Amino acid sequence: MNTWYVLGIDLGGTNVKCGLVSLDGNVISRTHLATAGFISDKNKLIQALCGACHNLLHENHLKTKNILGAGIGLPGLVDVRKGVVKFLPNIPGWENVALKNIMEKKIKMPVFIDNDVNVITLGEWKFGAGIGIRDLVCLTLGTGVGGGLILNNALYRGPGFTAGELGHIPLNEDGPLCNCGGRGCLERTVGNKYLIEKAQKLFGRRDLTLEEVNRLADRGNPSALKFWEETAAHIGIGLVSVVNLLNPKRIIIGGGIAKAHRHLFPVILQTIRKRAMSVPSQMVQLKAAKLGDHAGILGARVLVDQAIHGR
Amino acid sequence: MNTWYVLGIDLGGTNVKCGLVSLDGNVISRTHLATAGFISDKNKLIQALCGACHNLLHENHLKTKNILGAGIGLPGLVDVRKGVVKFLPNIPGWENVALKNIMEKKIKMPVFIDNDVNVITLGEWKFGAGIGIRDLVCLTLGTGVGGGLILNNALYRGPGFTAGELGHIPLNEDGPLCNCGGRGCLERTVGNKYLIEKAQKLFGRRDLTLEEVNRLADRGNPSALKFWEETAAHIGIGLVSVVNLLNPKRIIIGGGIAKAHRHLFPVILQTIRKRAMSVPSQMVQLKAAKLGDHAGILGARVLVDQAIHGR
Numbered sequence: 001m002n003t004w005y006v007l008g009i010d011l012g013g014t015n016v017k018c019g020l021v022s023l024d025g026n027v028i029s030r031t032h033l034a035t036a037g038f039i040s041d042k043n044k045l046i047q048a049l050c051g052a053c054h055n056l057l058h059e060n061h062l063k064t065k066n067i068l069g070a071g072i073g074l075p076g077l078v079d080v081r082k083g084v085v086k087f088l089p090n091i092p093g094w095e096n097v098a099l100k101n102i103m104e105k106k107i108k109m110p111v112f113i114d115n116d117v118n119v120i121t122l123g124e125w126k127f128g129a130g131i132g133i134r135d136l137v138c139l140t141l142g143t144g145v146g147g148g149l150i151l152n153n154a155l156y157r158g159p160g161f162t163a164g165e166l167g168h169i170p171l172n173e174d175g176p177l178c179n180c181g182g183r184g185c186l187e188r189t190v191g192n193k194y195l196i197e198k199a200q201k202l203f204g205r206r207d208l209t210l211e212e213v214n215r216l217a218d219r220g221n222p223s224a225l226k227f228w229e230e231t232a233a234h235i236g237i238g239l240v241s242v243v244n245l246l247n248p249k250r251i252i253i254g255g256g257i258a259k260a261h262r263h264l265f266p267v268i269l270q271t272i273r274k275r276a277m278s279v280p281s282q283m284v285q286l287k288a289a290k291l292g293d294h295a296g297i298l299g300a301r302v303l304v305d306q307a308i309h310g311r
Numbered sequence: 312m313n314t315w316y317v318l319g320i321d322l323g324g325t326n327v328k329c330g331l332v333s334l335d336g337n338v339i340s341r342t343h344l345a346t347a348g349f350i351s352d353k354n355k356l357i358q359a360l361c362g363a364c365h366n367l368l369h370e371n372h373l374k375t376k377n378i379l380g381a382g383i384g385l386p387g388l389v390d391v392r393k394g395v396v397k398f399l400p401n402i403p404g405w406e407n408v409a410l411k412n413i414m415e416k417k418i419k420m421p422v423f424i425d426n427d428v429n430v431i432t433l434g435e436w437k438f439g440a441g442i443g444i445r446d447l448v449c450l451t452l453g454t455g456v457g458g459g460l461i462l463n464n465a466l467y468r469g470p471g472f473t474a475g476e477l478g479h480i481p482l483n484e485d486g487p488l489c490n491c492g493g494r495g496c497l498e499r500t501v502g503n504k505y506l507i508e509k510a511q512k513l514f515g516r517r518d519l520t521l522e523e524v525n526r527l528a529d530r531g532n533p534s535a536l537k538f539w540e541e542t543a544a545h546i547g548i549g550l551v552s553v554v555n556l557l558n559p560k561r562i563i564i565g566g567g568i569a570k571a572h573r574h575l576f577p578v579i580l581q582t583i584r585k586r587a588m589s590v591p592s593q594m595v596q597l598k599a600a601k602l603g604d605h606a607g608i609l610g611a612r613v614l615v616d617q618a619i620h621g622r
Contacts (some may be wrong), residue, residue, distance in 0.1 A: 244480060247473045
């Protein structure tokens with residue numbers, strides 16, 4: 001049998017998703033690792049990753065020779081060329097780890113690593129909401145606000161592998177201080193933590209979640225509707241910079257609060273159309289991310305294929 | 312003799328610069344056209360352009376067969392693929408003009424057209440302040456504030472040919488209305504017109520020029536120094552978006568007020584280092600544009616060469 005597969009690994013702060021993907025983009029099998037106990041113990045974590053890879057092969061009656069390679073998305077700065085994790089802002093202990101080499105020795109197959117949002121962007125581009133699009137931007141909304149850029153039919157990473165930080169576009173020169181050291185960043189305004197704080201204050205309830213604010217808006221609650229409208233306007237103004245700078249054909253929006261997209265998308269698009277330059281704002285399309293929980297695993301399939309075939 | 316040349320044309324609002332460039336990037340001969348009388352009469356202007364091209368050949372004892380092609384930079388939106396000028400915001404009468412075809416029939420050589428700042432960016436990249444740099448951003452400061460992007464070793468234009476509008480990065484969500492329809496744009500803050508207004512108010516002199524404010528700063532005038540410092544901080548914050556989004560290796564700054572770069576550059580760089588993310592802001596370099604008045608003509612040499620040789 002000549003069928004080849006890719007192992008996809010999406011390393012997050014609380015768990016690791018692993019999957020086996022066929023070359024045509026079907027997730028054949030999946031497994032989860034809860035990493036709460038040992039996320040900062042990098043040797044233990046690497047050992048667990050290798051174990052999960054072996055299990056996926058074993059359960060699916062596959063051998064190493066059936067696997068084109070493994071792709072890993074990590075939440076931080078990755079030197080893609082050298083295969084080194086430079087640092088992970090939310091996971092201590094990971095500094096200058098030559099993860100590619102270490103894993104290759106252990107699992108005996110080619111391993112490729114990249115930033116997690118870059119990997120998600122590759123996935124959405126080839127298998128999700130961006131199929132066939134030459135120039136697109138992916139925005140992920142969550143605790144962190146991140147992004148990835150496909151420009152001229154290729155992932156654009158920049159010389160320091162840091163390109164695509166949509167969450168750190170400043171919205172206001174004198175805005176509040178952001179974790180990154182900047183002021184008034186998009187993430188400092190619409191990152192989950194700040195949205196929850198704002199919603200809890202607005203509704204006077206300290207246990208309120210953003211899911212509830214979404215449901216309140218679904219039922220027509222005026223304060224909830226206004227909350228999402230203001231959130232959407234901030235996101236839209238952040239995207240004005242992106243639209244004027246990059247003239248993307250499509251912007252794909254994913255992540256937690258993108259679930260409120262019925263309330264967000266119309267105002268985001270309206271803000272872009274009103275505030276960005278007319279030609280790029282008329283042509284840009286907004287789409288919700290399609291791959292959800294599979295995005296990182298499917299993106300790893302693209303990462304491995306592109307690395308091996310030099311695209 | 313086997314030497315080839317390119318004809319470079321830089322069409323501005325008040326005059327047209329034409330030049331003959333060798334393939335190694337030497338400007339062999341130049342000529343100017345004052346267009347005050349007929350800039351909006353497009354047939355007359357095209358006729359004058361063709362006349363200037365013929366004169367340049369004649370004066371240099373060259374024939375059409377010695378010329379690889381002509382490159383033209385235009386101050387507006389250009390469909391580079393079709394060779395059509397879509398519109399020029401400051402020159403009425405130029406809408407959907409198939410300039411490439413029209414010129415090719417008249418001057419009997421390949422003609423390529425692009426936005427003027429894109430052409431300048433190509434020039435600085437190959438012959439000026441950006442030689443050998445794979446990822447760079449060019450910022451032009453003047454009445455208009457524009458930009459061009461070299462990403463992954465190629466000019467990035469975007470699907471609608473509008474990419475690189477650095478002047479329309481919003482600095483503040485509720486900033487003053489800009490000509491483009493947006494609010495708080497970089498151009499609305501540091502475009503020459505607004506800087507002159509601000510300086511004239513500050514010094515209480517209605518005939519003050521920005522050159523004078525520069526000379527005052529050179530002599531240590533505290534108000535003039537503060538004026539440039541504030542201007543530089545705005546430019547720096549606009550560039551924070553660029554640095555965080557694109558992680559360029561180098562930013563090249565040109566145009567009128569870039570002459571005040573002794574007063575501008577240190578604060579621009581300091582603002583980027585303070586406010587942009589640490590990895591991309593530590594690696595980015597600021598350079599003054601090098602080619603000055605020659606940029607558009609030398610850029611045309613690059614435009615023609617890339618179009619003919621498919622780069």
